[in-house]
Amino acid sequence: MADKNSIPVFRKPLYDLVGCRFGRWVVIAPHRIEGVHHTKWVCLCDCGTFKTVYGSSLKGGKHKSRSCGCLVLDTRAAKKLANPANVNGKPSKTYYIWRGAKSRCLSPSSSGYKYYGGKGIGISDSWMTYANFLADMGEAPAGLSLDRVDAKGDYCVENCRWADNHTQSRNKTNNLWIDTPDGKMISVDAAKNMALVILHL
Numbered sequence: 312m313a314d315k316n317s318i319p320v321f322r323k324p325l326y327d328l329v330g331c332r333f334g335r336w337v338v339i340a341p342h343r344i345e346g347v348h349h350t351k352w353v354c355l356c357d358c359g360t361f362k363t364v365y366g367s368s369l370k371g372g373k374h375k376s377r378s379c380g381c382l383v384l385d386t387r388a389a390k391k392l393a394n395p396a397n398v399n400g401k402p403s404k405t406y407y408i409w410r411g412a413k414s415r416c417l418s419p420s421s422s423g424y425k426y427y428g429g430k431g432i433g434i435s436d437s438w439m440t441y442a443n444f445l446a447d448m449g450e451a452p453a454g455l456s457l458d459r460v461d462a463k464g465d466y467c468v469e470n471c472r473w474a475d476n477h478t479q480s481r482n483k484t485n486n487l488w489i490d491t492p493d494g495k496m497i498s499v500d501a502a503k504n505m506a507l508v509i510l511h512l
């Protein structure tokens with residue numbers, strides 16, 4: 312049994328982590344502090360950063376450490392790149408179009424809800440998942456937006472296409488159709504037609 316009055320001697324570490332790898336850390340040396348057990352270790356991260364890390368953090372537990380912080384950043388960046396909603400790590404135009412359509416149909420707080428969900432226009436079950444919408448429609452071509460062929464129908468693959476504003480505006484439920492000498496057309500086109508006739512008189 313140890314004598315309580317004897318001079319304390321330096322205690323050898325209970326474990327030696329030098330050379331061990333924990334995630335991106337490789338332990339280089341114990342970090343000795345005067346009067347304190349060397350519970351910290353000098354570690355080198357794969358990215359080239361040196362830091363001292365608690366042995367308990369290396370070995371696991373609540374504050375587990377697996378890198379200088381670069382691992383979390385790289386994982387986050389990789390997830391962003393892998394997310395189908397993102398293009399170059401940022402939410403794509405197509406994603407915002409899908410989110411807008413979904414909220415017009417399903418969210419009474421959406422400004423457009425009264426013209427869509429409020430009038431019984433829905434979105435297909437499959438399109439509740441963005442990846443399915445993207446697989447059906449592809450990325451939105453430049454200058455085009457999501458148009459429903461039947462303006463009274465739902466947002467679903469059978470009823471949707473990418474269309475320019477000209478096509479979309481002619482496909483609205485509230486368009487006024489007029490019989491003209493040049494055939495049946497919506498009021499906007501009839502007015503334009505009339506203006507052209509006047510110009511050429």
Ligand SMILES: [Zn+2]
Pocket residue numbers: 335356357358359360378379380381382
């Ligand atoms: Zn690092």
